[in-house]
Amino acid sequence: MVGGGVIQQILRRKLHSPSLATPVRSWLSSKTAHVDAGSSGVRAFALLGAGVTGLLSFSTVASADEAEHGLACPDYPWPHDGILSSYDHASIRRGHQVYQQVCASCHSMSLISYRDLVGVAYTEEEAKAMAAEIEVVDGPNDEGEMFTRPGKLSDRLPQPYANESAARFANGGAYPPDLSLITKARHNGQNYVFALLTGYRDPPAGISIREGLHYNPYFPGGAIAMPKMLNDEAVEYEDGVPATEAQMGKDVVSFLSWAAEPEMEERKLMGFKWIFLLSLALLQAAYYRRLKWSVLKSRKLVLDVVN
């Protein structure tokens, strides 16, 4: 704001100086048919004023963009980040527990089946027992009726709401997104989700959030419908790890990262193997090409100038 006013002052001074006034006047007289000697200077000033106002309004829009994009999240050193690093499977197991007890009441994960958890976070018996706790609608049977049965490994994780409308109705119009791919569906997903879950803070001075929403600086716009869900010791971990907010955040994001990219470990192994083999092949191919071309590249041309 202050900068804009200073710019305006400088422009006014420059305009009133004799060096700038005459070329402006001559430019205006060449453009328009009727040029009044007095009004041409005013017209130029008006044009410059319009330009400066445009600049000022742009700067106020730019400052509103900060909250619109949300606070940039920091990069955390995830244990599965390196080119040959695997997931922390103990963390995935704890993260699934957090999801089940804290998040599953509102968020579905409809692309994950119980059998996907076998060998990753649970043994087959444990996964079977977990699946058996839920009721699944199946059918039709021989009489043509739908029936409910206990879950099997092949069933998907249960959905909290029947459809999106029911989900919106239960959450004040906001839809809790499906979390199966959330770390891939958001820019810098893993860091973003962790920062969001652990980043609930008091809003800055001058910002008020309406009833029903909560302030989160990382959420684009700042006002998120989800309240702070991770509170210290909300969950009691089976392995006795202290369930602080940051610990639960790390574990649940490890679980969500696995859910979005279950192939990651195999991909990294394959990538490392094939990049190594292909670089050997590249060296071999380069040698072979140069071997074959050496015949031509070592030609000697003799210029015979006689006659």
Place this chain on the structure above:
Amino acid sequence: MRFGEIELQHLGFIHHLAISQRRLRSFLSNFTMADVEVVDPKKCLEESCKPKCVKPLLEYQACVKRVQGDESGHKHCTGQYFDYWQCVDKCVGPKLFAELK
């Protein structure tokens, strides 16, 4: 072998350390899971990173003072707030996971 005075002092120190270690273990075992207060490492680190980010914090506090008198409801301190928290996040980020399992 005769023990000199220095060796005796060393032995005494080690003996003392062993006793204090035993006392510490019995002291800690008196705490059950319910007694120990879990401290969130992220909050703890954010507090410890505050001294590194004094400049943006002071800018924010200056802005708060300016905004307090505002009647229009358009003024806010999001910019300074973001600058401060970005500084704290940059400080906390690399250190946090070392504190977690």
